[in-house]
Amino acid sequence: MLKQVLIGVLCVSVVLTAGILIGHFGITKSGDSAPSWVKDVAKDVDEKLIQQFLSEVDNVKIQENLRELTKVPHMATTAGDEQTVQLMLKRWQNPDSGLDQAWREEYLVYLSFPDPNKPNKITVVSQSGTVLHTAREKEKPYTPDQEDPDVVQPYAAYSPPGQSRGKLVYANQGKLSDYDHLNRTVDLRGTIAITRYGGAGRGAKAINAAPYGVIGVLVYTDPLDMNDGLMSDVNETYPHSWYLPPTGVERGSYNSQFGDLLTPYLAAKEGTYRIPEADIKGLPPIPTQPIGFEDAYILICALGGDAAPTDWQGGFNCTYNYGAPGFKPTSDFNDSNVNMDIFNYGKVVNSPNVMGVIRGSVEPDRYVIYGNHRDSWVHGAIDPSSGTSVMLEISRVLGRMVKQGKWRPRRSIIFGSWGAEEFGLIGSAEYAEEYFTKLSERTVAYINVDIAVFANATFRAAGMPSLQNVIFKATKQVSAPGLDSTNVYDNWKRYFNKTSPTYGLIPSVGYLTGAGSDYAAFVHYLGIASVDMSYTYDRSKTNARIYPAYHTAYDTFDYASTFIDPGFVSHQAVARTAGNVLIRLADSLVLPLNCSDYAESLEEYLKTAVDLYQEQLHTQEISMEPLKRALASFRRAAERLDELIHSSDLANETPLKVRKINDQLMLVDRAFLNPLAFESKYGYRHVIWASSNAGKQTFPGLADAFANAESSKLPSDWQKVHYHLSVVSQAIEGAASMLADVI
Amino acid sequence: MLKQVLIGVLCVSVVLTAGILIGHFGITKSGDSAPSWVKDVAKDVDEKLIQQFLSEVDNVKIQENLRELTKVPHMATTAGDEQTVQLMLKRWQNPDSGLDQAWREEYLVYLSFPDPNKPNKITVVSQSGTVLHTAREKEKPYTPDQEDPDVVQPYAAYSPPGQSRGKLVYANQGKLSDYDHLNRTVDLRGTIAITRYGGAGRGAKAINAAPYGVIGVLVYTDPLDMNDGLMSDVNETYPHSWYLPPTGVERGSYNSQFGDLLTPYLAAKEGTYRIPEADIKGLPPIPTQPIGFEDAYILICALGGDAAPTDWQGGFNCTYNYGAPGFKPTSDFNDSNVNMDIFNYGKVVNSPNVMGVIRGSVEPDRYVIYGNHRDSWVHGAIDPSSGTSVMLEISRVLGRMVKQGKWRPRRSIIFGSWGAEEFGLIGSAEYAEEYFTKLSERTVAYINVDIAVFANATFRAAGMPSLQNVIFKATKQVSAPGLDSTNVYDNWKRYFNKTSPTYGLIPSVGYLTGAGSDYAAFVHYLGIASVDMSYTYDRSKTNARIYPAYHTAYDTFDYASTFIDPGFVSHQAVARTAGNVLIRLADSLVLPLNCSDYAESLEEYLKTAVDLYQEQLHTQEISMEPLKRALASFRRAAERLDELIHSSDLANETPLKVRKINDQLMLVDRAFLNPLAFESKYGYRHVIWASSNAGKQTFPGLADAFANAESSKLPSDWQKVHYHLSVVSQAIEGAASMLADVI
Secondary structure, rough: OOOHHHHHHHHHHHHHHHHHHHHHHHHHOOOOOOOOOHHHHHHOHHHHHHHHHHHOOHHHHHHHHHHHOOOOOOOOOOHHHHHHHHHHHHOOOOEEEEEEEEEEEEEEEEEEEEEEEEEEEEEEOOOOOOOOOOOOOOOOOOOHHHHHOOOOOOOOOOOOHHHHHHHEEOOOOOOOOHHHHHHHHOOOOHHHHEEEEEEEOHHHHHHHHHOOOOOOOEEEEOOHHHOOOOOOOOOOOOOOOOOOEEEOOOOOEOOOOOOOOOOOOOOOOOOOOOOHHHHOOOOOOOEEEEEEEHHHHHHHHOOOOOOHHHHEEEEEEEEEEEOOOOOOOOOOOOOOOEEEEOEEEEEEEEEEEEEEOOOOOOOEEEEEEEEEEEEOOOOOOOOOOOHHHHHHHHHHHHHHHHHOOOOOOOOOEHHHHHHHHOOOOHHHHHHHHHHHHHHHHHEEEEEEEOOOOOOOOOOEEEEOOOHHHHHHHHHHHOOOOOOOOOOOHHHHHOOOOOEOOOOEEEOEOOOOOOOOOOHHHHHHHOOOOOEEEEEOOOOOOOOOOEEEEEEOOOOOOOHHHHHHHHHHHHHHHHHHHHHHHHHHHOOOOOOOOHHHHHHHHHHHHHHHHHHHHHHHHHHHOOOOOOHHHHHHHHHHHHHHHHHHHHOHHHHOOOOHHHHHHHHHHHHHHHHHOOOOOOOOOOOEEEEOOOOOOOOOOOHHHHHHHHHHHHOOOOOOHHEEEEEEEHHHHHHHHHHHHHHOOOO | OHHHHHHOOOOOOHHHHHHHHHHHOOOOOOOEEOOHHHHHHHOOOHHHHHHHHHHOOOOHHHHHHHHOOOOOOOOOOHHHHHHHHHHHHHHHHOOOOOOEEEEEEEEEEEEOEOOOOOEEEEEEEEEEEEOEEEEOOOOOOOOHHHHHHOOOOEEEEEEOOOEEEEOOOOOOOOEEEEEEEEEEEOOOOOOOOOOOOOEEEOOOOHHHHHHHOOOOOEEEOOHHHHHOOOOOOOOOOOOOOOOOOOOOOOEEOOOOOOOOOOOOOOOOOOOOOOOOOOOOOOOOOOOEEEEHHHHHHHOOEEEEOOOOOOHHHHOOOOOOOOOOOOOOOOOOOOEEEEEEEEEEEEEEEEEEEEEEOOOOEEEEEEEEEEEHHHHHHOHHHHHHHHHHHHHHHHHHHHHHHHHHOOOOOOOOEEEEEEEOOOOOOHHHHHHHHOHHHHHHHHHHEEOOOOOOOOOOEEEEEEHHHHHHHHHHHHHHHHOOOOOOOEHHHHHHHHHEEEEEEOOOOEEEEOOOOOOOOOOOHHHHOOOOEEEEEEOOOOOOOOOOOOOOOOOOOOOOOOHHHHOOOOOHHHHHHHHHHHHHHHHHHHHHOOOOOOOOHHHHHHHHHHHHHHHHHHHHHHHOOOOHHHHHHHHHHHHHHHHHHHHHHHHOOOOHHHHHHHHHHHHHHHHHHHEEEOOOOOOOOOOOEEOOOOOOOOOOOHHHHHHHHHHHHHHHOHHHHHHHHHHHHHHHHHHHHHHHHHHHHOO
C-alpha cells in the first residue's frame, strides 16, 4: 500500500512537473510575454562582429579596387566618370556583397573646362612677334596611361578665357601682402604675375592681383615647396621617387565657395533658378593658368630687377628677381612679353552622385553617412580613388554580412559617391541642399575618407570633438601597418598629440574649419558631427605641401602602389578604422558622441579668446561674461548627461529613453548653426567651425570681427565684435539647453 | 477496471492541468516577460479622460479668473504686470492643481512709453497762439476701475517724440494710395494728417505719409468702422452697449516687426548685443498719436477744401473734406494749426514670461506648447485676459489630474504666459530665439488662445491644415453655448465653411499668414504646426472692425461679462475645445497631424497660382512644372504615410516605429523653412505661410515677386519670380521627402 501510495505520489509529481514545464515553456503567455522587438531595440554594438569586420577587410581587394577605378581618367561628367558610376552601381547592387539599394542622383551643375580644340597657350613673344618659348601643353608621359588622350590639359577651372599680353613679374605666393609689397617698387598695371602654389588659395592669387592692375596670373609648383628641392627627372623625381616631375602641373578649381555656383542654397535640378554667370562671386577676374616648374624655371630665372626677399626665394638654382617688370636685358627674353591665351569655357552639365543604403533594423530613420567623391582630375589614384577603394572594401564586407543575414545595423547606413568634388565639392553640397531638412533631422554623423593615404607613416583625423572617443576606440583595435605590436592609436599619438586636462597625453584630432573635402556641407551647412580620416606623412622626412603627384597626370595606380602604399596596408588600416567607427555609430545603443569632449575643445577656444581679446574688449565695454556663462552651462549639461548615461540601465528601459538621449547627442551640433552669422561666407553656418581669416584657434566670427575692429578702429566694427560674441554665446547656450534635462 | 482507469486518467488530467496552469501563470518567465513599460509606450489617448476634462471645465471659475486678472491695469513691465506674474506663478505652483514646475524667464526688451509727467498733447492753436481746442488726454471713465491712475494715456508706442505744428489734412486710412491720391491736389509738405484705423497697419499710416512731407499723423477710430455708425454715449455706446464711447482710444504698437527691436534674431538677455536705436527698421518716422472720435469729429468736420471721395467718408454727420490743407474759413479754427507735442520715450526694461510644465511620461522630449500673452494695454479683460482665464482653467483641470495621480500626458506640455505681446509679440519671440533649436527639434504643436472670445456667435480657428482634423474632432465633442443639441463644429460650419474635395462641406480653418498674436514666432520663425482659436462674431449683426473696446480703457471685467460673454459659456466652449486639442496632441499614440489635409491646402494654393501666373510665366520662359511635380510628390508621400499608419498595428510594434512616423509628421513643417527667402521680412521663414502684400491666397513669395515683376516689367524682377518658384518647389520636395519612406 505504501509502495502504491509512493508510486501514486511519484506519478502525480511527474505529471504535475510535466504540466508545469509545459505550462511554463510550452505555451506563450498571451499579452504578457515580451514582444520579440524588446530584445532587438536593446541590442548594443557587437564586438565580435567588429572583429569579424576587421579580419575581413582585405588589402589585396583594396588594391584591385584601385586598379579598376584608375583604368581611365575620370574627370567629373566625362565618359570616364560614367564608367566609375557604373562600377559603383555594379558593386553596390551586387547580389552577394552589395547594399540593400543603390541608385544615381543627377544634378545639373556649372563646370569649367579647357577647350580641347583650342588648348590654352602660354608663350614668350618678342617685340617683333617671334615666339621665343612655349610652355608645355601637357605633362611628359612616363607610363602608357599618362598618354591617354583623355588626360585633360592642365588648367585653372573657372579662370575666365581671354588673351593677356604683358611683362612678367614674380609675385611669390600671390598673397595680398605679396602684391602690396611688390607694388611699392613695381608698377603692376598691365603685367602678368607668376606665383607659386601655397600661402593663398588658388583663386585668391588672381583675385588679389587684379586690383593692382595685373592682367594675368601664372601658377606653378616650386620644387622647394613640393619636392624637398629635387628637380631632375633623370634620377630624382617620379618615376624614380614620389617627387613631382618638372612638367607636372597641379590642376584645380579656382573658385572660392562650395556647391554649384549658379544655384546658391538650391539643389541644381532641371528648372531650378540659376543666377546669371556674371553674378557668381569669388572667381578669378583675370586669365589664370598653372604651368610646370620646367617652364617656370625658364621664366623666373630670366627675370630682371632686384633680388626678391629671402622668403620669396624658391628651389631653383637662380636668384628669383622681382622683375622690373619683365625679363633681364642679358636674357634671351629681353623686352619680351608673356602671352596668355586662355580658352576655358563654362557649361551646365549632368553630374551624378551614386547613393547606396543599408536599411537600419531598429532606427531606420537615423542615418550614418559615409562618403567620398568619385571624380578626379586625371586618373586620381590617390585623390580620390584611394578613398573610394577603401569605401568599396568597407561596403563589400558590410554588404556581405547583410546579404548573408548575419547582420543588419541598428541605424541606416548611407554611402555617397559624390560627383564633381574637384570643381568645388559640388555633388555633396547639392545633396545637402536637396535633402536639407531630412538630413539635418536624421543624420547621426558623417564620415569622409577622400584621400585615404597621403603617405604611410601615421593615421590622422579631423572632426567634431564629440567623435574623438569613438575614433580612439577604433584606432586602438587596428594594428599599425608595418609596425609589430603597435596599434594605430599609439603610432598616431607619436606623431600628433596634445595634453588633455581630462585624459593627459592623447592623439590630437584636428578641426574641420575649412572646406577641403566633401565634409564641408555636412559640417558647415548642416551642422552634422563629421570626421575626415586618412593615413599621412612623417613630417620629419618631407616638407612636401602635399603628396607631390596631387592633381597631376602622375597620380596613377603605378604611383600609388609603388611610392605611397606598397602592399596597401595603410589603406587597409584606414578601412579598418573608418569601418569600425562606422559600425559603432550605426550599432551602439547609446550614440558614441561625447559632449564633455566637445566642452573641452570649446574651453580651449574660450581660453584663447580670453587671452587674446578680453583686455581690449573691456576697454570697449564689451563683456565676455555671457560667453563664459554659456560655456559653463554647456560643460555642466554635458557632464550631467554623461552621468545620466552611466547611471541608467538603458538596455532595460523604454527605447524612447535611449532615443531621447541619442537625439540630444545627435542634435547638439545643430544648435551651433546660425544662417545669418556669416553673410559673406557661402554655406558657413556653424559658429564654432566656420572658416576664419584671423588665424587664431578660437571662435571664428569673434576672431575675424576682432581683427577687423583692431585694424579699422571703427566703433561700428567694435559693435560687430559684440554681435559675434552674442551669436556664439547664445549658440552655446542653445546647445547646452539641448543637452540639459529635456523638461 | 474501466472505472479505475477513467478515474486514473481524470486524475492525471487534473494534475496535469493544474501543473500547466501553475507553470503558465504561477511562475514568471525570467527575462522573457514583458517589461512594464511595454504597455505604457503603447497607450493611446483616453476618451474617458477627455470626457472628464470636458465636464470639469468650469465657466464660473473662468469668470473668477477674469475678475482677478483684471483688477488693475497690467501693461507690460508695470507693477500691474508683476501682479499677474505672481498670480500665474501662484496658480501654476499650487500643490493641488498646479503644474510640475513653473518659473519666470526674464528678457531685457526695448519698449516705448508716454511720459506721465509730460502727457502727449494735441491742440488746435490759432495764428496768434491761442489754444482753441485740446484733445482729451485720457478716456472718460464710466466705472471706478477706469479712473485708476495706472490707466496709461492713449499713445502710439514707438512713435518718436517731437513737436509738430501744421495744417490738418484728412488722409482716409493712411494707405500709400490714399496719400498718393491726396498728393495730386494738396501739397502735403508740413501738414499733419488725420487718418482712421483700418486699411493699413498702425505704423504704416505714418511710414506712408513721411515721403510726402507730412510731419505728424493723428489716428482715430471712425464710428462707421467700429460702432455700426453709433456715436452717443447717452444711450448708444458703452455702458449701454458694447460700442466704443466717443472718448475711447485704441492704443497700440506702431512697429512693424515682431520680437525685441534691439536684438534681432538674438534673445534679449543681459549683455546681448543691441543695435543702435537709429537702426531699428519699420517705425513711424514722424510723431504719431491716436485720439478719440469725439475729438476727431471736431477736427474733421471743421476741415476745408473739397469733399473727399465717397469711400473716404466715415460715420460723422458732416462731409469729410480733403482739407485745403487746414480748416475751413467758416470754422472757429480758420487758419489755425494743429500742434502735436509728443513725449514718448524708449526704454530697455525687464519683461518676464511665466512658464509652466507638465512632464511627459513616455516622451518627455516632445512638447505641446500652449500659450497666451499676459500683458494688456489697460485692464485687458478681453485682450488678453479672456485667453489667460481660459488657459488657467485648462491648466487647473489638467494640473489637478496630475496632482491626484490620475493622469500624466505621454508628451510634455509647456504653458507660456508671454510678456510684452502688445509691443510686438516680444515675449514669445524672445523665447523662440533663445531656445530655437530645442523648440524646433521637439515641439509637436503650438496652441494659441489670445482673445478667447471676441463675441459669442461661433467658434473660429486658423492654423496649419495638418491640424484641421484634430480641431474638427474636438469641436464635435463640445456643445455650442446657448444652443440646444448643437455642437461647436456644426454651429461653426454654419458661419464659416468651404467645400473640400475630400470631405465635402466642412468648417473653414483659416491660415496663419500674419503676425497677429504670439503664434507668429512659432509659425514663421520655428515652422511649428500652430493653431489660434477663439469664439467670434456673427458678421450679419455687426461690421465692427473688432470688438469695440479693443485696446481702450473700456476693456474691463464689466464690459466682458455684460456685453461679450454673459455667463462665460463661450469662454467655456473655447476652453473645452482648446483643452481637448491639447490632450489629443499630448496623448495620442500617433500624432493627430494629417498631411493629406496639408496637401489639399497646397493644391488650392497651386490652383490659384496656376490660374493667376502660369500664362504670363510661360511668356517669360519660366516653367511651373517643378512646383507641380513637387506637390504631386508631397501628395503621394502623404497618402502613403496615411496608409502606413492605417495598415500598421503600431500599439504592438516597437515604439521606435510610431516615433519614426510621429517625427515625420512633426517635422514636415520644418522643411518649409528657408531663412534666406524673405530677407526684408523679419522672422518670416515659412515659405507657405509668410505674410504677403499681393493679396492672393497662394504661395506668398511667388505672389509678391510676381506682383513686383508685373508692375516693374524688369527682367531682374522676373528672375526673382523664378527664384521664389524654385524656393517653394524645393521646400515642398523637401517636405515630401520627410514624409516618404525614411530610407
